[in-house]
Amino acid sequence: MKIIAPASLPVFVVLALATAGCGSDFTSTSSSDVGTRPAAQTTDSGGTDRVVMRSLAFTPAIVHAKVGQRIMWTNEDRAPHNVTYVSGAKFTSSRPVLGPGARFSIKLTQSGTIHYFCSIHPWMTATIVVSQ
Numbered sequence: 001m002k003i004i005a006p007a008s009l010p011v012f013v014v015l016a017l018a019t020a021g022c023g024s025d026f027t028s029t030s031s032s033d034v035g036t037r038p039a040a041q042t043t044d045s046g047g048t049d050r051v052v053m054r055s056l057a058f059t060p061a062i063v064h065a066k067v068g069q070r071i072m073w074t075n076e077d078r079a080p081h082n083v084t085y086v087s088g089a090k091f092t093s094s095r096p097v098l099g100p101g102a103r104f105s106i107k108l109t110q111s112g113t114i115h116y117f118c119s120i121h122p123w124m125t126a127t128i129v130v131s132q
C-alpha cells in the first residue's frame with residue numbers, strides 16, 4: 001500500500017531543535033562517497049539531486065547543488081525514515097514517517113548550507129551545500 005501525503009502536510013518536528021547543537025561532526029562521515037563522485041552522476045536532466053536512505057544513513061551525506069535544483073530522497077531501507085530540517089535555508093520537513101520506498105523532495109530556493117537529519121534515527125545527519 002502506498003500513501004501519498006499532500007505536500008501541505010504541516011510537519012514541524014520540535015526534536016530537530018533539541019539536537020541542532022550537535023552539528024559539529026556532520027562532515028565526519030561518508031567522505032569516501034563524496035570526494036570521488038562526478039557532479040553529473042547524481043544530477044539528472046531535470047536538475048534533481050538524489051539522496052537515498054539506505055543502511056540507516058543518507059547517501060551521499062553531503063550534496064552540492066545549485067539554487068533552483070530539487071533534492072529528492074528515496075527510502076531504500078526496510079526501516080522508516082524522515083527528512084527533518086535542522087538549520088540553514090528553511091524547508092518544510094517531510095512527514096514524520098517515510099516508509100520503505102517512499103519519496104520526498106524539496107526545491108532549493110536560496111544558497112547556503114542546509115543541515116537535516118532523520119528524527120527516528122538521530123545519528124542520521126546530512127548536509128546540502130547550495131550555491132548560486
Ligand SMILES: [Cu+2]
Pocket residue numbers: 056080081082118119120121124
Ligand atoms: Cu531514519
